[in-house]
């Protein structure tokens with residue numbers, strides 16, 4: 110039995126906890142900068158749902174990701190907006206489905222006419238920086254190149270003050286671009302970008318300036334080239350050797366934040382960009398695990414799009430929990446914009462994501478609207494698979510007029526097609542899916558932009574500049590278009 114003193118101490122502790130939570134809750138454009146939360150968006154490359162200790166991984170331990178999950182909000186149903194790389198990245202940047210901006214495949218670029226999360230947070234005084242894999246500048250496929258200052262689509266053109274970036278994946282002993290300057294870093298690639306990110310974080314913490322750090326790992330994507338020590342720690346598995354580096358880096362980040370005294374009011378959002386890639390011709394699980402989920406990277410089965418997802422933010426998430434409410438990478442933009450009370454001038458609508466602050470606060474028990482997924486088919490977009498997924502049911506258009514329906518609550522592995530058993534549910538979802546597809550097709554033509562068209566690449570350069578200036582002066586420049594917060 111606890112003594113009155115220890116009960117009193119526990120009570121005081123609870124009061125402090127409650128105060129800490131309220132401290133972060135009320136934000137407006139006038140909130141002083143030292144009270145604004147820092148935001149860190151971390152994303153792995155091709156990590157499967159089952160590639161983390163808390164989801165049953167036993168090949169290696171992931172103590173730091175497990176600790177984050179145990180201390181924050183752990184998503185059982187976090188989705189990448191697309192089953193592949195660049196398109197999901199575009200959704201993180203914009204809150205919109207990547208097909209609205211024709212970012213259809215890995216290696217395709219982001220349009221400068223889009224608003225980005227970096228441009229938005231700069232409007233309320235945030236420092237912004239990108240670290241690691243960018244993959245939104247188009248160009249040649251293959252290993253990540255150090256983007257030159259002359260690249261028209263490097264992160265600096267999308268609102269990032271600083272960048273330590275490569276065009277695509279990277280591994281051990283890699284050459285990154287520090288704001289356009291090639292810089293070779295020996296050792297593990299995840300350690301390299303996290304060391305650089307911590308320097309940016311430290312500088313801003315010392316200046317008491319809030320920041321956005323976007324940290325996009327190149328692991329555990331192929332080719333698999335972990336350090337010798339990480340390979341050994343993973344029992345000889347190159348894939349899991351890369352995951353050892355990711356987990357260690359996340360530990361360094363959490364420890365660094367604590368050391369700087371800013372861990373409490375820093376939101377760390379961690380997720381993967383698509384499910385693990387599988388190849389039936391090689392040893393099972395050589396490229397990761399989607400656990401009991403069907404399918405893999407490149408498919409709209411759950412294994413291609415349901416990924417590890419965690420938000421750790423002690424000042425606001427006072428009570429750690431696991432949520433089964435679906436969330437998606439497109440939610441990141443509207444959530445942060447709403448959190449910081451930003452009125453984005455000339456916001457391109459529609460936004461596909463939703464503000465999930467109520468989920469973070471524990472008051473959202475169901476997702477208010479479904480999530481749409483779309484993937485190119487062999488003969489083009491119209492031929493490709495489409496998914497319309499709500500809290501329970503998932504409608505999967507597998508071919509032109511071929512639909513399947515799954516109950517994700519009772520059939521997580523998508524084994525039983527209910528299309529004939531639930532005609533009313535299928536009909537409603539088909540109609541909603543058709544309307545969403547039509548809306549995406551309109552966006553592709555550029556109808557969401559001020560110019561009502563997609564500009565030519567050279568014209569986009571100046572659009573990017575005016576978009577950035579527009580955001581900086583947004584509070585003076587609101588011109589009557591609907592703001593994001595009204596959406």
Ligand SMILES: [Ca+2]
Pocket residue numbers: 153154155193194330382383
């Ligand atoms: Ca990927």
